[in-house]
Amino acid sequence: MKLKLFSAVLLSAALVMGCGNDEETADTEGCEHLQSGPATAVTATANTTGAPAVSNDHRRYDITLTDVTGGKGGSVSFASAEAVDYVLFTSADVPVTVKDSSGMTVAPEESVKSSSTCTEVKGRHTIPLAVGTYTLTFGPTTATTVSLVIEEGSHDHEH
Secondary structure, eight states: OHHHHHHHHHHHHHHHHHHHTHHHHHHHHHHHHHHHOOEEEEEOBSSSTTOOEEOSSSOEEEEEOEEETTEEEEEEEEEEOSSEEEEEEESSOOOEEEEOTTSOBOOOSEEESOOSSOSSOSEEEEEEEOSEEEEEEEEEESOSEEEEEEEEEEEOOOO
């Protein structure tokens, strides 16, 4: 009986602790992958048609930006497999717009230009996404490339 009670207490503590550290875990992972990769090179498209896919697969995407009105920019696509907050880490201070499959802009919950975990982060955007495919559009900017890491942030807890 004592073992069952002890196991239940440990499980409860693990669940509570896990939810409390989502932001710290995302920042640690984001920094690690911005610094060390592994990396995949992609070229953004000037429009949303045929945008190359990126993922939250523990890798850095080194995105070559293309000519757009006002400078450099372009789009990539991201398929959200579950309804959670995703954290987009960028290596450059580049505007990022996220749109769903119907073209509606998804507003970030938070956008900052740094992370306390590492200096490589120049953009940290927390975006609540449902299951579906989204277009991430960068720019316009003067930067010619931007590195992107996508990490799962906090889960959508419904009571």
